[in-house]
Amino acid sequence: MAVADVAAPRRILVVKLADLGDAVLATPAIDALRRAFPTARIDALTTPAARAVLALCPAVDRTIGFPKALFDRPTDLAHPGRLVTMARLAAHLRAQRYDAVVLLHHLTTGFGALKFRALARATGAPVVAGLDNGRGTFLTHRATDLGFGGRTEWEYGLDIVAALGVPTDGARANLAVPDSARAAADRLLGQAGIAEPFIVVHPGVGPYSQARAWPADRFAAVARDLRASTGLPIVAVGTRDEAAGAGPLLAEDGVVNLLGRTTIAELAAVLARAALVIGADSGVAHLTAALRRPTLAIFGPSNHDAWRPMGAALHYVGTRPFPDAGALVVRAPIPCAPCLYTGYTLGQRQGCTLRTCLDWVTATEVVEAALHMLRNSGVIDAPEKLP
Numbered sequence: 001m002a003v004a005d006v007a008a009p010r011r012i013l014v015v016k017l018a019d020l021g022d023a024v025l026a027t028p029a030i031d032a033l034r035r036a037f038p039t040a041r042i043d044a045l046t047t048p049a050a051r052a053v054l055a056l057c058p059a060v061d062r063t064i065g066f067p068k069a070l071f072d073r074p075t076d077l078a079h080p081g082r083l084v085t086m087a088r089l090a091a092h093l094r095a096q097r098y099d100a101v102v103l104l105h106h107l108t109t110g111f112g113a114l115k116f117r118a119l120a121r122a123t124g125a126p127v128v129a130g131l132d133n134g135r136g137t138f139l140t141h142r143a144t145d146l147g148f149g150g151r152t153e154w155e156y157g158l159d160i161v162a163a164l165g166v167p168t169d170g171a172r173a174n175l176a177v178p179d180s181a182r183a184a185a186d187r188l189l190g191q192a193g194i195a196e197p198f199i200v201v202h203p204g205v206g207p208y209s210q211a212r213a214w215p216a217d218r219f220a221a222v223a224r225d226l227r228a229s230t231g232l233p234i235v236a237v238g239t240r241d242e243a244a245g246a247g248p249l250l251a252e253d254g255v256v257n258l259l260g261r262t263t264i265a266e267l268a269a270v271l272a273r274a275a276l277v278i279g280a281d282s283g284v285a286h287l288t289a290a291l292r293r294p295t296l297a298i299f300g301p302s303n304h305d306a307w308r309p310m311g312a313a314l315h316y317v318g319t320r321p322f323p324d325a326g327a328l329v330v331r332a333p334i335p336c337a338p339c340l341y342t343g344y345t346l347g348q349r350q351g352c353t354l355r356t357c358l359d360w361v362t363a364t365e366v367v368e369a370a371l372h373m374l375r376n377s378g379v380i381d382a383p384e385k386l387p
Contacts, residue, residue: 007099008040009098009100009127010039010040011040011041011096011097012033012040012041012042012043012098012100013100013101013125014026014029014030014045014102015044015101015103015104015119016044016050016104017045017046017047017068018050018068018105019047019050019208020049020050020206020264020283020284020287021206021282021283021286021287022283023046023050023053023054023283024053024286024287024290025152025286026044026104026154026157027054027154027172027174027175027290028154028157028172028173028174029102029104029154029157029168029171030042030057031059031171031173031174032161032166032167032168033059033161033166035166035171036164036166036167042059042061043060043062043063043064043096044057044063044064046063048065048067051065052263052264052265053175053287055265056176056177056178056264056265056268057174057176070085071086074111089122090119093119093122093123094122094124097124098123098124098125099126099127100125100126100127100164101119101120101125101127101129102130102160102161103116103128103130103139104130105130106131106133106148106156107130107132107136108345110135113136117138126140127140127164128140129141129142129143129160129161129164130142130143130160131143131159131160132144132145133145133147141163141164142163143156143159145344147342147343147344148341148344148347149303149304149342150305151306152306152307152308152310154173173289173291175268175287175290177265177268177272177291178265180265181263181265181268184262184263184266184269185262185270185273186269188258188262188266189273192258194235195233196275197232197274197275198232198235198275199230199232199233199235199275199276199277200235200270200271200276200277200278201223201234201235201249201255201277201279202237202238202279203216203219203236203245203246204238204239204241204245204246204282204284205280205281205282206282209340209349209350210350211300211301211340211348211349211350211351211355212281212282212300212301212302212340212351213245214280214298214361215358216246216247216249217248218362218366219246219249220249220252221367222278222363222367222370223252223254223255224253225367226367226370226371227252227253227254229367229371230371230374230379232374232379234252234255234256235255235256235274236249236255236258237259237262237267238259238284239260240259240260241260242259258270268291271287271291272291272293274293275294275374275377275379276295276373276374276377277294277296278296279296279297280298280300281297281298281299281300281307282297285297285309286309286310289311289312289326289327290309290310293326294374295309295312295327296327296330296366296369296373297312297327297328298329298330298358299329299330299331299357300337300361301337301338301347301348301351301352301358303338303341304329304331304338306341308327309327309329313327313328313329314329314331315329315330315369316333317331317332317360317362318365319333322373324376326377328373330361331357331361332356332357332358332360334356336352339351
């Protein structure tokens with residue numbers, strides 16, 4: 001069905017009930033929708049945590065927060081208060097009279113598919129587009145789900161809107177950092193005596209899976225070696241909750257601690273000024289790549305073919321030369337990885353007890369990759385390897 005057959009929807013609801021990084025990966029699809037339907041109202045139903053990200057997307061007119069975590073299991077529906085919350089949401093969505101719903105989700109579990117079916121029906125929208133893995137019989141417009149890693153997550157988003165006939169050429173992560181957030185970031189960096197260029201390190205991974213976390217002492221070693229090799233300041237970012245696990249990094253001389261001191265918009269402003277951002281598989285890496293800043297992401301159990309930051313090349317530990325790319329995924333060439341998000345399943349959310357896939361990624365390897373990226377971007381003139 002082509003765009004003309006969708007009858008130029010006046011009201012579109014995009015559904016992305018996920019975390020910060022997932023919201024970032026939804027923005028190319030939203031950008032494509034805005035280009036195709038410039039006068040439509042585009043709302044985004046998302047989690048409270050992701051609202052601040054989608055608020056940075058000019059293509060989104062309004063965000064609607066919904067506490068998805070309260071409804072992740074069938075037993076959650078036994079709570080009368082939660083049923084009331086669902087009923088109120090359904091009534092609110094029906095009142096908006098959406099012409100189209102765009103579900104940017106896999107229908108991975110039977111319960112999840114049931115929830116999205118109910119959500120789509122609650123809106124009353126005549127058009128519902130999404131990924132179909134065999135559970136999408138309620139969808140009016142389908143994109144084929146090839147499983148996690150068959151396409152990157154942001155490419156799947158484009159496939160879904162393309163099923164509506166929406167052109168996707170030129171679609172991009174459309175994020176705009178407010179001037180007020182840039183001014184606040186300038187004040188924070190200025191108070192810490194930080195001048196450009198500087199390196200950002202994000203040691204956290206967010207709440208979903210701690211199995212993705214690279215050891216804190218290795219982030220500390222990376223900061224120490226990069227500071228010694230380049231003389232560049234190191235800025236640590238993240239949430240207040242992540243500060244407890246960042247002790248070794250924060251104890252290093254010359255590391256400026258901004259954990260818990262920025263809003264999402266202010267964090268984006270800091271990232272937008274960084275010469276390089278180094279972190280694990282997390283939303284901060286996705287946000288940095290979407291802002292088109294050099295990004296180095298360390299992957300362990302996660303499927304990099306599904307979740308790599310936009311535009312990221314892959315580097316396996318021990319191989320040379322390093323790819324010349326603005327964003328880089330570093331991971332170990334271990335046959336049991338990835339084990340998280342594989343095929344049509346979520347896989348092992350907490351990985352295995354050994355975490356060999358992360359243990360094999362050494363601080364030296366990450367430092368050498370970082371120096372390569374800094375040299376390629378013209379920030380430094382450094383040797384290929386550490387002395």
